[in-house]
Amino acid sequence: MHAEAVIRAETAPPRPGRRGLGQETRIVELRGQAPLLPRIVAVPGTGAEVVLVGGAAGPLGGDELAVRIEVGAGARLTVRTAAAAVVLPGTGEPARQRVEITVADGGELDWLPEPAVVAAGARFETALHVTLGRATRLLLRETLLLGRAAEPCGDAVSRWDIAAEGRPLLRQVSAYGPGAKPGWRGPAGTAGGTVVATELRFPDIPGTTPRLPSAPGRAVCELAGGGLLTTVMATDALTADRLLRGQPAVSRAVPAPSPSAPPVPLVGSPS
Known part of the structure; x- marks a missing residue:
């Protein structure tokens, strides 16, 4: 399956009855193909929000998915997904997803997809x-x-390539699963965790959001070009989300691992 979604947002003068709010963000192009079906969500304020609704199962092995997001000068846009995606084996080829984002001068974007679950036997490449x-x-x-x-x-491979004002801000590749290099589940990898969550805030302006320190299960890195990169490892998505937000992790029992998976320690548990 090959599918593409395009979301383009630009600013426009406020509509009648909304004076004093400044320029509004309007979606000027919105199209997609199953399973990438974008839908506009009504939100208060001058920004716009779009949710990608899954119109089919997957992605499956061999699928090629693409999302293109363009935010015009001064526009404010949030893009989410409606539910988690489960990556399943298919043709034997990887399922690939590519997200291309362009934010013009003064624009703002929140790209907040729900988790991607990489099932046993599946191969997932996201860029x-x-x-x-x-x-x-x-x-x-x-x-x-x-x-x-x-x-x-x-197998999961994640590539991030981010440039700000023509200069590289972040380039990284992360790989997990049987096809990754040995040690990916060790202390320098996921530390035994089964959930990896990564968040980038740019720019990192002191005082606008709480500055979280590195802690067990959470690594915080200041980028040389500005911005803050936070990566957390946990045993479930709820704990990962709480670590990203700086909230106390909730202790949870770890399910019995399958014979091919080593035991997974709890995040923050004594060694």
Whole structure:
């Protein structure tokens, strides 16, 4: 299956009856193909929000999915997905997803998809390419669940390539699963966790959001070009979300691992 979704937002003068609110953001192009079906969500304020609704199961092995998001100068846009995606084996080829984001001068974007669950035997390759103009604001989040409950995970490769004002801001590649290099589940990898969540805030302006320190299960890195990269490892998506928000993790029992998966320690538990 090959599918593409396009979302383009630009500013426009306020509509009658909404004076004093400043320029509004309007969606000027919105199209997609199953399973990438974008829908506009009504929200208060001058920003716009779009939700991608899954119109089919998957992605399956061999699928090629693409999302293109363009935010015009001064526009404010939030893009979410309606539910988690479960990546399943298919033709034997990887399921691939490419997200292309462009934010013009003064634009703001929140890209907040729900988790992607990489089932046993599946192969998932995701690539995120972002181009930022001057005085932009960006919030990105990606959550990978490495296998369903009590099963080994498939292979997942995540690539982020982000540039701001023509200069590289972040380039990284992360790989998990049987096809990754040995040690990916060790202390320098997921530390035994089955959920990996990554968040980038740009720019990182002191005082606008609480500055979280690195802690067990959470690594916080200041980027040389500005911005804050936070990566958390956990045993479930709820704990990962709480670690990203700086909330106390809730202790949860770990399901019995499958024979091909080593035991997974609780995040923050004594060794």
